[in-house]
Amino acid sequence: TLFLVASKTFTTQETMTNAHTARDWFLKAAGDEAHVAKHFAALSTNGKAVAEFGIDTENMFEFWDWVGGRYSLWSAIGLSIILSIGYYNFVELLAGAHEMDQHFVNTP
Numbered sequence: 001t002l003f004l005v006a007s008k009t010f011t012t013q014e015t016m017t018n019a020h021t022a023r024d025w026f027l028k029a030a031g032d033e034a035h036v037a038k039h040f041a042a043l044s045t046n047g048k049a050v051a052e053f054g055i056d057t058e059n060m061f062e063f064w065d066w067v068g069g070r071y072s073l074w075s076a077i078g079l080s081i082i083l084s085i086g087y088y089n090f091v092e093l094l095a096g097a098h099e100m101d102q103h104f105v106n107t108p
Helices: 014-030 033-039 049-054 068-073 077-087 088-105
Strands: 003-006 040-044 060-064
Touching: 003 014, 003 077, 014 033, 033 040, 040 049, 040 077, 049 060, 060 077, 068 077, 077 088
Parallel strands: 003 040, 040 060
Antiparallel strands: none
């Protein structure tokens, strides 16, 4: 089982509540906190908080801290989308976004 914890700051209350609930559930079966590092990955800008949670920072997909929430799906945060819809469909999503960018840049 792989858990993705997606939080820019790794401090968002709702996200971290869900992450702690998932970790607690996982640890009931795994029994050893060392297993968290093997079954959890982070998408974040806050390596310190990721490590404190128990996730190996080698399993952290980092992105720039200036990426705003409304644009974050184009960053590492989009990993869960790729895993859900598949790489080809994500490339199509990117192409559609690029097409809209070009429309707004080039339309008088």
